[in-house]
Amino acid sequence: MIPTITAFANSLDQGAGLARDMRVRWALEEVGQPYNTRLVSWEAMKQPTHLASQPFGQIPSYEMGDLILFESGAIVLHVALHNPGLLPEEADARARAITWLFAALNTVEPPIFDMDMAQIIETEKPWYDERLALLKSRIRDRLRVLTAQLAGNDWLEGGFSAGDLMMIAVLRMLHGTELLAEFPAIAAYVARGEARPAFRRAFDAQLADFKASSQAD
Amino acid sequence: MIPTITAFANSLDQGAGLARDMRVRWALEEVGQPYNTRLVSWEAMKQPTHLASQPFGQIPSYEMGDLILFESGAIVLHVALHNPGLLPEEADARARAITWLFAALNTVEPPIFDMDMAQIIETEKPWYDERLALLKSRIRDRLRVLTAQLAGNDWLEGGFSAGDLMMIAVLRMLHGTELLAEFPAIAAYVARGEARPAFRRAFDAQLADFKASSQAD
Incomplete structure (x- = not known):
């Protein structure tokens, strides 16, 4: 099945x-x-x-x-x-990898998502500049913590895990901003994820679906 | 231990x-x-x-x-x-209960948290009224879905689960707003969670910790 x-x-x-x-x-x-x-x-x-x-x-x-x-x-x-x-076998390492999956979704993604939304729907609002600066400051706080956590390692918790998958999927939303360039260790971490054959296959499949749908319109 | x-x-x-x-x-x-x-x-x-x-x-x-x-x-x-x-034994029901835990954190909490933050740090901002209305509209969308999902049942997925625990913990942030009164099925769901003996014990313990810390200041 x-x-x-x-x-x-x-x-x-x-x-x-x-x-x-x-x-x-x-x-x-x-x-x-x-x-x-x-x-x-x-x-x-x-x-x-x-x-x-x-x-x-x-x-x-x-x-x-x-x-x-x-x-x-x-x-x-x-x-x-x-x-x-996608998860370590050892119980404690497994729980830690799952913690990073939650951290990606609940601590790192919210300010990145808010910035993304602001850039779509709030650019004409009088508060846009002030709000964007606040959100970028919150994102930088997270990227500093992740840089310290990686500390020269390839992945957050031993080998590549579902925690890295989710974290890198979230951090990819920063492409096109200056934030990844400010944090080279994070940019390298994202690039390592994107270089994985499984990532490439998934990326190509969703791009092919998008192109086919666009042509059908 | x-x-x-x-x-x-x-x-x-x-x-x-x-x-x-x-x-x-x-x-x-x-x-x-x-x-x-x-x-x-x-x-x-x-x-x-x-x-x-x-x-x-x-x-x-x-x-x-x-x-x-x-x-x-x-x-x-x-x-x-x-x-x-806190989770059903049967594998599919277990996975569904975990889905509700994620839905609480990643779909229902974000607009509620944003409203909470706006009410703390943005009340003096010129955009406050407009932003508050937008956030409340997003919250109401979620509460409509949850009302339909409960459909007269006590809990989201069979018996009480970690999904309900997290959902009710998130929805409690709406106390003091008009939103719970607009959705009586959600208000009753929150009240059912708050009536659980385990909730009461946890609530009383954190309140006692707060009072002790306050007196020590």
Whole structure:
């Protein structure tokens, strides 16, 4: 049985691999699990058929037999818990790797996501400059901590784990800003993740889906 | 061996149980695991001793022998995975309950947290009214989905789970706003969580810690 995931038919990022289905594709590629993809348009995302698998009307979702999951964090963790390759075997190291997955989503992503949103919907607002400076300051605080944590190591917790996968997926949202250049150790960490064959396969697959959807329009 | 958690010595919420150590205390009470508490002042939180267990300088952290964890989501999940009582036994139901834990943290909490922060630091800003309205609209979208999901059931996924624990902990941040009154099914869901004996014990413990710290100042 092969899982089916949902993904954007027309991602706002034009196939740059920033939509959250990329995280799930990458995890599935890392563990060597083939998958089917159901592409969802912006209109279909709010319709009952899709809401049955993703009640908040977002992507991705994950379907495997009777099991339907959503939330990219939950899906990546599910894949990591049920397949070898994305979490250490030793119990304590395993718990620490999962901690980094949560840190990526709950401590590092929020200010990055807020900056991203501000750059989309608030550029014309009178408060934009002030708010952008505040968000960048919060992001720099996180990048300083991550730099210290990496401390010359390739990954956050021993070998590459689901924690690195999620952290790098989040940090990739900084491409195109000056922030990665300010933190060379973080830029190198992101580049190491992007160089992984599983990342490349996932990236190419979502880009191909985007191009096919665009041509069909 | 008993775990030690860190918590605010002087929580900004004055002991209302909104600080993130409350989530960990509640989980430990649900599974009947005694714990020690190390209270951390605002100054101590940014010092090397605390940063060794929580690199981002926040609370809570969790220490059990050589294992040190942080992120309330990671700690609650760790407690739930290693003790009976907070996750269904059946594999698919277990994965769904974990999905709700992620949904609480990554889909429901962000707009609620943003509203909370705006009400603390942005009330004097010229954009405050406009931004508050936008955030409330996003919160209402989430509460509508949760109302449909509960559909008359007591909990999100069968029996009470770590998913409910985290969701209710997040929704409690809406106390004092008009939003819970607008969604009576959500208000009743929160009240069901708050009526649990384990919640009461955790709440009382963190309130006692706050009062003791305040008197010591």
